Amino acid sequence: MNCAAIKEKLTVIGVEMVSEAEYARKGFALDVQVAPHLLVAAVSVLDAEGFFIEAITGVDWLGEQAALRKEAEAKVAAEAKAQPEAEAAAGEAPPLVSQPAEQGEIPEDALEVVYDFNHYEGLCRVTIRARLPRSKPEIATISSIYPGANWHERETHDFFGIIFVGHPYLVPLLLPEDADFHPLLKDFRS
Amino acid sequence: MSTFAQSQANETFVLNLGPQHPATHGVLRVKLTMDGEYIVEAEPVLGYIHRMHEKMGENRTWAQFLPNTGRIDYLHALAYNHGYVSVVERAASIEVPERAEYLRVITAELNRVSSHLLWFGAFILDLGGFSPLLYAFDDREHILDLLESVTGSRLTYCYFRFGGVYNDIDDNFVTGTRAFIKRLRGRMPMYHNLVTKNIILMKRLQEVGPISAEMCRKYGATGPVCRGSGINFDVRKHEPYSVYPEFDFEVPVYEQGDSMARYMVRMDEMEQSLRIVEQALDKLPEGPVMAEKVPKILKPAKGDYYHAVETARGSFGVRVISDGSNTPYRLKLRSPTFSNLSLFGEACRGMLLPDVLALMGSLDLVIPEIDR
Amino acid sequence: MTLDPEIIRLLAFLVGVIAFASFNAAYLVWLERKEAAHIQRRIGPKEVGPFGLLQPLVDGIKLMTKQLIVPAGVDPVLFKIAPILVMVPAIMSFVTIPFSETLVARNLDLGLLVISAFASVNFLGLLLGAWGSRNKYAVISAGRAFSQNVAYEIPMLVIVVTLVMVSGTMNLTEIVGLQMGGFWHWNILNLAASPLMPVAFLIFFVCMLAETNRAPFDMSEAESELVAGAFTEYSGMGFGVFFMGEYANIVIGACVATILFLGGWHSPFPDTIPFFGASSVIWFLLKMYFIIFTVIWIRWTFPRTTFYGLLNLSWKILIPISFVNLILTSAMLKVF
Numbered sequence: 001m002n003c004a005a006i007k008e009k010l011t012v013i014g015v016e017m018v019s020e021a022e023y024a025r026k027g028f029a030l031d032v033q034v035a036p037h038l039l040v041a042a043v044s045v046l047d048a049e050g051f052f053i054e055a056i057t058g059v060d061w062l063g064e065q066a067a068l069r070k071e072a073e074a075k076v077a078a079e080a081k082a083q084p085e086a087e088a089a090a091g092e093a094p095p096l097v098s099q100p101a102e103q104g105e106i107p108e109d110a111l112e113v114v115y116d117f118n119h120y121e122g123l124c125r126v127t128i129r130a131r132l133p134r135s136k137p138e139i140a141t142i143s144s145i146y147p148g149a150n151w152h153e154r155e156t157h158d159f160f161g162i163i164f165v166g167h168p169y170l171v172p173l174l175l176p177e178d179a180d181f182h183p184l185l186k187d188f189r190s
Numbered sequence: 191m192s193t194f195a196q197s198q199a200n201e202t203f204v205l206n207l208g209p210q211h212p213a214t215h216g217v218l219r220v221k222l223t224m225d226g227e228y229i230v231e232a233e234p235v236l237g238y239i240h241r242m243h244e245k246m247g248e249n250r251t252w253a254q255f256l257p258n259t260g261r262i263d264y265l266h267a268l269a270y271n272h273g274y275v276s277v278v279e280r281a282a283s284i285e286v287p288e289r290a291e292y293l294r295v296i297t298a299e300l301n302r303v304s305s306h307l308l309w310f311g312a313f314i315l316d317l318g319g320f321s322p323l324l325y326a327f328d329d330r331e332h333i334l335d336l337l338e339s340v341t342g343s344r345l346t347y348c349y350f351r352f353g354g355v356y357n358d359i360d361d362n363f364v365t366g367t368r369a370f371i372k373r374l375r376g377r378m379p380m381y382h383n384l385v386t387k388n389i390i391l392m393k394r395l396q397e398v399g400p401i402s403a404e405m406c407r408k409y410g411a412t413g414p415v416c417r418g419s420g421i422n423f424d425v426r427k428h429e430p431y432s433v434y435p436e437f438d439f440e441v442p443v444y445e446q447g448d449s450m451a452r453y454m455v456r457m458d459e460m461e462q463s464l465r466i467v468e469q470a471l472d473k474l475p476e477g478p479v480m481a482e483k484v485p486k487i488l489k490p491a492k493g494d495y496y497h498a499v500e501t502a503r504g505s506f507g508v509r510v511i512s513d514g515s516n517t518p519y520r521l522k523l524r525s526p527t528f529s530n531l532s533l534f535g536e537a538c539r540g541m542l543l544p545d546v547l548a549l550m551g552s553l554d555l556v557i558p559e560i561d562r
Numbered sequence: 563m564t565l566d567p568e569i570i571r572l573l574a575f576l577v578g579v580i581a582f583a584s585f586n587a588a589y590l591v592w593l594e595r596k597e598a599a600h601i602q603r604r605i606g607p608k609e610v611g612p613f614g615l616l617q618p619l620v621d622g623i624k625l626m627t628k629q630l631i632v633p634a635g636v637d638p639v640l641f642k643i644a645p646i647l648v649m650v651p652a653i654m655s656f657v658t659i660p661f662s663e664t665l666v667a668r669n670l671d672l673g674l675l676v677i678s679a680f681a682s683v684n685f686l687g688l689l690l691g692a693w694g695s696r697n698k699y700a701v702i703s704a705g706r707a708f709s710q711n712v713a714y715e716i717p718m719l720v721i722v723v724t725l726v727m728v729s730g731t732m733n734l735t736e737i738v739g740l741q742m743g744g745f746w747h748w749n750i751l752n753l754a755a756s757p758l759m760p761v762a763f764l765i766f767f768v769c770m771l772a773e774t775n776r777a778p779f780d781m782s783e784a785e786s787e788l789v790a791g792a793f794t795e796y797s798g799m800g801f802g803v804f805f806m807g808e809y810a811n812i813v814i815g816a817c818v819a820t821i822l823f824l825g826g827w828h829s830p831f832p833d834t835i836p837f838f839g840a841s842s843v844i845w846f847l848l849k850m851y852f853i854i855f856t857v858i859w860i861r862w863t864f865p866r867t868t869f870y871g872l873l874n875l876s877w878k879i880l881i882p883i884s885f886v887n888l889i890l891t892s893a894m895l896k897v898f
Contacts, residue, residue, distance in 0.1 A: 027280060027496030027509075053410040055524040059511060116496070116507070116524065120407065120416070120423040125496065148409035151532045159244070174237040174561060183245050184520075205698050213786045227702065227869065316786045318777060318866025324602035390778055390865050543702070544868040547787055 003029050003124040006049060013041045021127075028116070028125040036130045036139045039115075043142045046117050046126060054116035054125070056152035058160035061110045062134070062186035069106050111137045111160055132162065141167040159184040202230050209238050213316050213547045216557030220534075220550075227543045232535050240561040247521035252278055252488045253352065255521070260346040262523065263559040265305040268298040268341075269501035271350040276431060277497035277508040278352050281490035289477040290354035291433045296470045297337060297349060299463040300367070303374070304333040305502035306456045306463075309554045313453070314385060316551040317394055322385050329377060332370045339363055352488060353481030364471055371464050378461065386457065395450035399549030401537050402447055409533035412526050413504025414459065415553060418452035420445040425500035437469045449552035456502075456554070487516050503527050503554050525559045572668070579656040586813045587806035588618035594858050601862045628798035636795060637694040644691030645800050648807035651680035651687075655814045660735045662827045662843040673734040674722060677818060681773060684811055685711045688775075688782065691804070692792035703791030706869055707782035710772060713876035718769035720884040721762050724891045725822050728755040738826030745830035750823040756891040758883070763823045765880050765887075767853075770815040772872065775808065777861035781869045816853040824849045 003020070010018045010032055017033040034042050110131040117126045132139055141164040143150040153164040154173035161182035164170060172179045182188060208219035217238035223231040243262060247255045259274040260267035272294055279286060307330040311323035334344045340359050341349035349355055385391055406416040416423050424441040426434045442458035444451035490512040498507040504526025511520040530553050538546045592607065592614065599606025607614025632638060658673035660666035670676055685707060692704035728749065729737045741748045749755075750763045772779040783791040790796075793804050820826060827846040867875070 025280070026494065027277065027498070031494075050407065052407040053529075054505070054507060055410075055509075055522065055529075057509070057522040059520045114509070114522070116509070118498075118505075120421050120428075123429050125429075125498075127494075127496070146408055146410070147536065148411075148529055148532050151528065172237070174240040176237070183242055184248075203698065205702075212789060226705075314865060318780070318786060319864060320598070321602045321862050324604065328603065384863075385865075388864065390867050390871075393871055394865065394868055542868070542870060544787055544866075 002122065006030060006046070006124060006126065009045050009049070010042055013038060013045060015042055023123070023125075028127045030124065030126040032126060032128045034128055034130050036132060039128070039130050040140050040142060040145070042128055043115070043117075043145055047145050049119070050121075051117040051119050051126065053146045053148045053152070054118045056116070056149060056156050057114050058156050058162055058184065059112040059114060060134075060160060060184060060186045061112060061131075063109065065106045065109050109134045111162060113139055113156065113162060115142075137162040138165055139163075140165050143167055158182070161185065201225055209235075213550065214557075215312055215555060218555060218557050218560070222543075222546075224543070229538050229541050229543065229546055232538050232546070234531055234534055236561055238561065239558055241558075243523060243562045244521050247518050249517065251516050252490070252518060255518070256351075257346070257348045260348050261558065262525065262562055263501060263503070263506075263527075263556050264346055265308060265556050266298075266301055266502040267345065267347040268294075268301040268337075268349060269499050270506060271347060272298055272432070273497055273499040273501075273506050273508045275350045275352055276499065277495050277510050278488070278490065280497055281493065281495040281510060281512055282352065282485075282488055283491070284353045284484055285481055286354055287478045287481055288433065288475050289358075290479045290481075292470050292474050293340075293355050293359060293479060294350060295432055295434065295437075296359075296367070296467050296474075297340060297347075297355075299466045299470075300333050300337060301347070302502045303460050303463045304330045304337075306460050307333075309456060309502070310381070310385075313551040313554075314391075316547055317391065319385070319388075319391070322381070325377075325381070325384075329374055332366075332373065336363060336366050336370060339366075351480065351484075353484035354479050356480070358479045367467060367471060371468055374460070374464060378457075381457070386453075392450070394544075394548055395448065395453055395552070397446075397448050397450075398545045399449045399537060399541065399552060400447045401533065405533055405536065409536075410529040411504070411533055412529065413501070413554075414452050414455040415504065415530045417441065417443050417455045418552075419447040423505075425498050425505045429498060431497070431499060433470075434466075436473065437466045439463075439466050439469075449548050452552040452554075489514055489516050498524075501526060503556065503559070504530060523562055525562060527553070527555055527560050528562075531555060531560055575666075575668075576657070580653055583653045583656055583810045583813070584806065587809040588622060590809040590812065590854065590858075591621065591805070592618050593854070594861075597855065597858045598862045601859070622802070625799050625802035630798040630800055631795075633695075633795050635696050637696065640690045640694030641795070642800075644687050644694060645796070645803035645807065647687030647690060648684050649687075649803050649810065651683040652807050652810035652814060655680045656810075656817075658734060659814070659817045660738060660821070660826065661846050663735070663739075665843055666735060669733065669735050672732045674726065674732040674737070674818075677814065678719060678722060681811075681814070682711070682715065684807065685773075687807070688792050688804075691796070692782075695792070695795040697794050699788040699790075699794050700792050703782040703788050703794075707775070707792065709873060710775075710779070710781055710869075713873050714769045714772040714880075717765055717876065717880040717884040718773065720881070720888050721766045721769070722822070724756065724762060724884075724888050725749060727888075727891055727895060728752060734821050734826075738821055738828070741825040742828050744828075745825065748823060748825040748828075748830075754894070756887055756894055758887040758890055759823075761883060762887050763819070765884055766819060766823065768875075768880065770819060771857065771860070772876070774811045774815050774857075776812065776857055778864040778867050779872055780861075780866060781872060786866075812854060812857060813850070816850045816857070819853055820846060820849045824853075 007018050007020065007030060015032055015034040015038055019031050021028055021031045023029050032042065111134050113130045113132065115128040130139055141153055143153060151173060153167055154170060156162050157164060157170055158172050158175045159182055171177060202223050202225045205222045205224050206219060207222055208214040209217040219235040221233045221235055222229055243258050246258055256274060259270040262270050307326040311326035314322040338344050340357055340363055341347045401419050403419045403421050406419050406421055412423060420443060422441055422443045427441055439462045442455050444454050492512055492514040494511050496507060496509045498505050506526055507524035509522040510518050513519040534553065538549055596606040607617040610616040610620050632641060655677045657668050658670045658676050688707050689704050692700040726732055729740050731737060750760055752759050775782055793801055796804060827842055829845050
């Protein structure tokens with residue numbers, strides 16, 4: 001069992017990004033970003049390699065796009081401020097250094113589903129991330145591959161409202177059975 | 191079991207085991223669909239003491255969450271302390287003095303022994319034997335006294351700090367711990383004679399509640415549950431943390447996968463933990479127990495960090511996502527019993543009620559840790 | 563008008579028997595708690611009276627002052643009648659038990675049969691109580707108690723039949739009379755009748771444990787599985803009476819074992835030990851309480867067996883051995 005081989009196999013199925021994280025710094029060895037439709041394929045690869053499922057959880061990136069936009073705008077503003085000085089120094093019109101931030105609506109924020117897999121033999125914790133649109137957080141279930149995912153997915157559904165398509169029994173696990181709220185969403189108010 | 195297969199679906203009834211039931215040791219409810227005394231289906235119903243620790247983590251500072259960790263698994267609180275401080279130290283790049291790491295290992299391993307002792311007593315109680323519980327508690331009391339003298343509390347410890355531990359040990363602790371090690375070593379043969387070799391116990395545990403290695407993998411079982419099924423997986427060896435690599439200890443593994451194997455794993459682990467404590471006391475270096483220059487207001491670098499530790503029940507992982515502020519952006523607690531219990535429904539299908547309770551006891555459930 | 567002295571004697575004995583049964587039931591609880599405590603390195607009750615001797619009294623008062631809850635949905639008649647059905651046969655059995663040559667309320671010729679019959683009625687009370695409770699745990703418990711009873715009556719009665727064959731009588735006084743003159747004359751060592759006699763005693767003892775629902779065979783109560791089994795819905799004195807009935811049954815079991823196997827009131831060494839005489843009620847009580855002590859000792863030492871393990875033990879081991887013993891005994895009786 002070796003991490004490089006796993007990386008190779010995951011790259012073959014066409015996931016967005018596989019990067020080797022620095023284990024001592026991060027605590028996991030492979031950081032994998034997949035498109036939602038490729039998740040089941042990626043998990044199947046790990047299943048075939050004998051990985052066990054550690055956990056599934058979510059992260060709510062509410063406000064991330066707005067922050068990125070703000071950052072980009074600040075950058076533009078800083079460049080714009082620096083420009084007249086540069087002009088004065090050079091004495092001629094400088095080339096456009098930065099595209100202004102795209103106008104219009106800020107792109108939608110994402111809900112990220114994070115899957116942790118580990119192996120009983122080699123040291124290779126694989127973290128798979130899939131980003132879902134916040135307005136329609138749907139992803140295929142992996143509980144048919146890993147029955148243990150059943151509870152983890154139910155928990156993630158409780159906390160984030162992420163819908164695992166094809167899940168056999170997606171009812172609240174830790175929250176009350178009539179719960180219609182998702183406490184770990186950043187816009188949750190009790 | 192041929193009669194079981196033949197019976198009709200409409201002859202079943204539902205039995206609610208819990209949330210108040212003597213064998214569930216806490217507020218776990220299991221919805222059993224039964225055919226006579228055979229279990230057709232078992233569905234654990236969780237959440238009775240769900241406290242949303244993960245949300246609590248998001249709205250308090252990094253240090254303020256520390257006492258919460260001791261309350262997730264109240265039986266092995268120090269390992270949870272350890273997991274959380276380690277991940278924060280990893281995120282904030284804090285170096286821990288060696289003596290502090292030794293103290294962490296010593297106290298966490300003593301805590302592991304106390305957890306296993308309590309499990310031992312409670313497990314035999316589930317099987318209807320009353321007296322071993324009192325003997326186990328007697329031994330456990332010694333550990334609690336020792337840990338109280340260092341940490342200041344007896345159950346929900348909060349002893350570790352980012353960058354070390356908050357209190358150094360004294361000579362009384364060292365002599366007391368050595369005396370305890372000697373005492374428990376003297377008592378283990380008694381436990382084995384009184385309990386392990388008891389014919390009734392052997393009949394109740396052997397070949398009862400088999401869990402295969404493949405099942406462990408599919409459900410993500412760790413700790414004594416997977417080691418009882420022949421999987422040699424212990425976070426202390428697998429991804430060594432703290433100063434564990436410096437000690438010579440073994441990971442007990444049994445192949446049978448039945449309740450007896452899980453029982454034996456834990457009984458052997460107590461001895462291994464004693465060995466670690468003994469070596470740590472021998473090698474204990476001098477020095478400070480707290481790192482210097484740990485910032486008062488901690489703001490770990492932006493990013494995603496994971497750290498796993500081996501608790502008495504399996505691999506406990508903490509994932510923190512920091513946005514560079516003084517509170518965690520996201521804190522995920524991966525508790526071992528949650529995964530260990532998730533295989534219960536499949537494992538107990540077709541078993542008889544008393545055997546199911548033996549299986550449940552052998553999983554060593556701590557409910558607050560499942561519900562978090 | 564004069565009363566027949568026999569009636570006065572009978573009344574006195576009945577009062578005595580009821581008092582004895584209640585006293586034992588109460589103080590066996592004390593003994594159980596004290597013994598369990600010492601096995602577990604504790605002290606046990608010690609606050610109420612010297613050595614906690616008044617504890618049973620206080621417990622009794624507590625139970626009596628508690629509200630007797632009859633849950634909605636139970637069968638009120640069965641629910642209320644069941645504890646009485648457990649207690650009454652237990653007391654009735656005492657009537658025919660000879661504590662010494664003369665200390666017996668009613669010396670019946672078929673005393674052994676009476677006791678065996680009442681032993682089954684007591685279980686009926688448990689069954690009715692469980693069924694009347696309309697509680698799933700109680701019903702499972704009743705099912706267990708039923709099959710347990712069937713499985714353990716058989717070897718027990720076969721052993722009893724063997725002893726009746728050896729003694730030639732069902733009169734308990736006569737059975738004890740035949741075992742006079744030292745422990746080697748007791749039925750437990752009556753190897754001339756059957757070399758399996760010690761084994762028969764062991765089987766009788768195991769069956770007694772199972773009949774009285776004592777650990778390690780307390781399947782129908784199994785508190786870690788069935789909460790409190792048949793007693794789940796009972797509170798206050800309703801539960802208290804069940805409890806007393808259970809202890810009274812243990813006393814009867816110990817009495818019968820003493821009478822059948824351990825020579826009743828006879829001294830083990832009539833010639834060498836001068837205490838209490840060659841035959842005395844003291845010897846009877848000593849033997850009886852030793853058996854009770856052992857019963858409690860076992861409870862606090864062993865884990866519980868499983869229900870099917872119990873049935874397997876009965877049907878595959880105890881019943882065959884008891885029948886072998888029966889055949890062997892009849893052959894020996896015929897030959898010698």
